[in-house]
Amino acid sequence: MTGPAPRKGMIQSVERASRILKVLGTGTSRMGVTEIADRLGLAKGTAYGLLRTLEAQELVEQDPETDKYRLGPAMLQLGNAFLDNHELRARSLLWADSLASRTGDAVRVGVLHGTNVLIVHHVFRPDNSVQILEVGASIPWHACALGKAIVAFLPEPSRRALLGLELAPLTGRTVTDPAVLEEVLVAVAAEGTALEDEEAIVGEAEIAAPVFDDRGHSVGAIGVVGPVERLLPEGRQAAAVIAAVRDTSRGLSRDMGAGRVGARSGATRR
Amino acid sequence: MVAAVTERADNARERVFDVYDATMIRRWVRGSADEVAANRDFLTQLDAAIGDADHGINMDRGFSAAVTDLDATSDLPAGELLIRVGGTLIYRVGGAAGPLFGTCLRRAGEALGDAESFDAEGLWKALRSGLDGIQGLGAAEEGDKTIVDAYAPALVAFERELRGGGDGASASRKAAEAAREGMRATVPMQARKGRASYLGPRSVGHQDPGATSTSYLFAALARSLDGGR
Numbered sequence: 356m357t358g359p360a361p362r363k364g365m366i367q368s369v370e371r372a373s374r375i376l377k378v379l380g381t382g383t384s385r386m387g388v389t390e391i392a393d394r395l396g397l398a399k400g401t402a403y404g405l406l407r408t409l410e411a412q413e414l415v416e417q418d419p420e421t422d423k424y425r426l427g428p429a430m431l432q433l434g435n436a437f438l439d440n441h442e443l444r445a446r447s448l449l450w451a452d453s454l455a456s457r458t459g460d461a462v463r464v465g466v467l468h469g470t471n472v473l474i475v476h477h478v479f480r481p482d483n484s485v486q487i488l489e490v491g492a493s494i495p496w497h498a499c500a501l502g503k504a505i506v507a508f509l510p511e512p513s514r515r516a517l518l519g520l521e522l523a524p525l526t527g528r529t530v531t532d533p534a535v536l537e538e539v540l541v542a543v544a545a546e547g548t549a550l551e552d553e554e555a556i557v558g559e560a561e562i563a564a565p566v567f568d569d570r571g572h573s574v575g576a577i578g579v580v581g582p583v584e585r586l587l588p589e590g591r592q593a594a595a596v597i598a599a600v601r602d603t604s605r606g607l608s609r610d611m612g613a614g615r616v617g618a619r620s621g622a623t624r625r
Numbered sequence: 626m627v628a629a630v631t632e633r634a635d636n637a638r639e640r641v642f643d644v645y646d647a648t649m650i651r652r653w654v655r656g657s658a659d660e661v662a663a664n665r666d667f668l669t670q671l672d673a674a675i676g677d678a679d680h681g682i683n684m685d686r687g688f689s690a691a692v693t694d695l696d697a698t699s700d701l702p703a704g705e706l707l708i709r710v711g712g713t714l715i716y717r718v719g720g721a722a723g724p725l726f727g728t729c730l731r732r733a734g735e736a737l738g739d740a741e742s743f744d745a746e747g748l749w750k751a752l753r754s755g756l757d758g759i760q761g762l763g764a765a766e767e768g769d770k771t772i773v774d775a776y777a778p779a780l781v782a783f784e785r786e787l788r789g790g791g792d793g794a795s796a797s798r799k800a801a802e803a804a805r806e807g808m809r810a811t812v813p814m815q816a817r818k819g820r821a822s823y824l825g826p827r828s829v830g831h832q833d834p835g836a837t838s839t840s841y842l843f844a845a846l847a848r849s850l851d852g853g854r
Contacts, residue, residue: 382675382830474823487677492823524764525818556820557721557762582719 371397372405376426379415385423438490441466443566443575444475446610451478451577454603458596460579460586463489463561465501467509467575470520472502480581497536498525500551500563501576504604507543508565508573508621514540529554537622544621547604548597549576553583560586562596564604569612571620577604639850643792646742647703649849654695654710656845658688664841671834675821680722680834687718687726702741707734707751721819722835725759725772726842732758745793749783752800756780763818770816770828775839779804797847804843808836 378394379386386394392402406424409415413429438444443466451462461480465472471493479486496502496517506514518540522531530536543549551561563578578600579586587593639645661668661684668681691713701709707730715727736754737743743751756776765771767778782803786796811833816822821833 377826381826382824382828485678485682487673489823493825494823523817525822527760527762527764529764558719558724559721 368405371395371401372409375402375405375409376414376430379424379426380430385418385421385425387421387423391424434491438475441475443607443611447476447566447575447577447607450603450607450610451476454577454579454599455479455481457599458579460581460596461486462577462579463501464566464577465494465499465505465575467496467502467505468493470496470517472496472499472505472576475575494555495523495525497522497531498529498551498555500549500561500578500580503539503543503549503551504563504565504576504578505573506622507540507549508567510572514622525555526553526557528552540622544623548601549578550587552587558583562586562593562600564600565608566604566611567608567613569614571613574611577607639793643794644742644744645703645748645793645850647701647706650703650706650710651695652849653846654688654691654706656849657842658692660841660845661685661688661838664837668834668837671832671837674831675816675824675828676834677720677820679720680838683718683720683722684726684838687714687723690717702737702739703743704734704737704739707731707737710734721763722838725762725835726838728758728762729755745787745796748793749780749787749796752780752783765818768814769818770811770814770821770833770836771818772833772835772839774811774814774833775804775807775836775843778807779839779843794847794850797843797850801840801843801847804840808832808840811836 374395375391378391388403388406389399391397391406392399395402397405406415406417410417410424410427413427415424416427417424444464447464451464455462455478459481462476462478463474464476465474467473472495474489474492474494477489494502496506506517509517518533518537522529522533522536524531530539548562548564551563553559555561559580560583561578561580563576565573566575566577568574579596586596639649661681665681665685668684669678670681672678672680691710694709694713695706698706698709711727711729711731711734713727714730715723717723718726733751733755736751737747740747756773759765759772759776763771763773765773767774779800783796783800786799787793791799809832812831813829814833815826816824816828816833819835821828821831
């Protein structure tokens, strides 16, 4: 396998070093020099030089017993710095905690990154059960309530562009027809909250609302996620959760500098 | 003592006529519960890497409940028994695995209908309906790093052995082998369905817990058709 030819104005060694980090960032995670060189189509000596340089910066480290390379501690610091610099995440911490204790459900905060929602904050369901942190997870926007809440309030051209791309099914209930999804977005814009009913994970549901900045743009979303029978039963409990999510997103939007509700425009029927 | 004699008689009849009834379903569910219980921590460990670390606990809880329920019911035909077990799994396993495995067994039970007995062909059709149920819910194809990666090749192997003149016991042995291979083949895959897909390339290099559970169920099936050996 050989890598792509470096584009004009790009520095080849930086590009190669970045690809090494990305390869080590897959689940295989521990690799020898030869394996890395083969994967990236590099001479073994070149790969070794790059790895030694990255190791000196603590971006990779070598297992003393197996001689295999893995990502280094400096990567964690960089990842944390990315999250710390994220304004929405920083401002959502208290809001997310209070939403989790008010509803008894797990809370996630996400931003749109390409066609996926990147989870930037996650508060566990407050029931002491074993849960895995989903910060850094990436979920196709059309399959989750966070994504629908964000996209419903994007400017028309961006929304249209996203609806025009491939909408892959994640479960049998994922909405993959752009016309149907557009109708869903119109409803989300009218109601101010988005629902997900087993569209990303079988057995799981999510209720989310958009977060706006001072220009009235949806910069992200906050929502509760959990077992479908808990989050979307018939009747009052769901209404209470929807109200809690809506209140939280409004408070968080105010913290982000958003003005009155009327200043925003969402998806409308054409 | 009487039970042992009855079971030996059942096994002899099954081997001669390649015909099965509710007693085989009971052996299968019990065997599956044993497999899941023995591998509970391993399943949870697999799930901790790419899921939410509860697969082993959930499956064990659900299958234990199914066995308890089985002991409390008698005289149900095979199909109804499977539908009942499926319902218990949906309710007691929870997460994504509950609806997926539960719907699978329900559909398999519906396919068996209310007949007192069924042959290997009937079992194959029931297993096929079970896979349809899973794919209807999860929309997963082979290569997505899910239950389907163990189940689909198992079903193909079962049918091939049957069409080649094999009986239910040999077909289910072939199916169990194929499920195990399918399970192992999930390791290098990047997940495209389920929570593991949220991790993108980070899901590579880990065995899928759902495919692993599936291979246990097929191993238990093979043993239950092989006279419980």
